[in-house]
Amino acid sequence: MASRAPRRTAGHGVLISPEVIADMRSHLPEVADRTVAAIIEEVPSYQDALAGSMGEIIRNAVQLALGGFLSLAGGRRGADPGTPTAPAMEGAYQLGRGEARNGRTTDALLSAYRIGARVSWREMSARAVEAGIPADRLAGFAELVFAYIDELSAASVAGHTDELATTGRVRERLLEHLAADLLDGATAEEVAQSVARAEWTPPTTLTAVIVPEAQARTVRAALPGVALQAVDRTDLSDDWTLLLVPDAHGRRRAGLLDLLTTRGCIAGPARPWQQARASYDRALRARAEGLSGSTEDHLTRLVLTADPEALADLREKALAPLADLRPGTAEKLADTLRSWLLHHGRREDVAAELFVHPQTVRYRMGQLRELYGDRLDDPETVLELTIALAG
Structure with missing residues (x-):
């Protein structure tokens, strides 16, 4: 089923009189309070996030967005950055970025927008009916409300996506630096600094897995944890890449090996995370011997060929x-x-x-x-x- 194209406010024919707009604007604080209360009640992940000062910030953001909408309904467009609708879109964009920084998906935010649209429409339509706006214009007013929410939602999704792209690249580089420190003999202090910079939670063990380059993205995406990827290894050819997989020991090792089956990978033993180099050395030797699968299945050969x-x-x-x-x-x-x-x-x-x-x-x-x-x-x-x- 094809997804619905987002509604747009451009070219709308709804114009509300200045007197009605002024009346609606005077009630924006109350509408914002009711909107935030509904979001807190209906979106569990926001129950704590909107408490205290954060709740006040969101109330102000809701008022800003509704103010921009009323300017739009009153005949002012948002293409000019000086009009109130442009700050509302910028605020929605920054809200999306903030959600990404807090580790939340856009699901809760889009739910909040839907709730906001419902509450805002209920409140403002009541004012419009009291002002005697005819039915045909009221229907257009409703369409404009939901088109405006679509645009705010799109702005937030864009902000969320941009933030993930930016912070994702930065964090990926920090994780790659951490992997290099673990493998190349950095001091314990240097490793600790890399762990802190990458905001990485050390696992109990790391398992070195040498993966064909063509399979690296697929394997990494299928792993349950965040695997470190070591790049630009001079001891590996360009056709291979190295992943350090967290906590793939005990019963979890079988799941890792099932994932690697038929992919031509070689998995070293699980070792305490600070000793990831030992796991890598064994996997590297096994690959040099043309082996695949688990190094634990080839211990005799590895011992015999050690020297x-x-x-x-x-x-x-x-x-x-x-x-x-x-x-x-x-x-x-x-x-x-x-x-x-x-x-x-x-x-x-x-x-x-x-x-x-x-x-x-x-x-x-x-x-x-x-x-x-x-x-x-x-x-x-x-x-x-x-x-x-x-x-």
């Missing part, structure tokens, strides 16, 4: 007894030894895995015992062989 040179040296040392054999023989014995270690010496299980006869396994293990001797019974040697053959 490639040390692993190569360990393999050379552990498999030295096989070094002088023909490559084909060495490979078969290594495969048998790996299976034998993993199956704790259960010959039938080894044979089933390698698709050979159990006697073949027995024969090969005999060869290996000749090469290794009693070392196959040494726990340290067994550990070294297990790690060396794990890849």
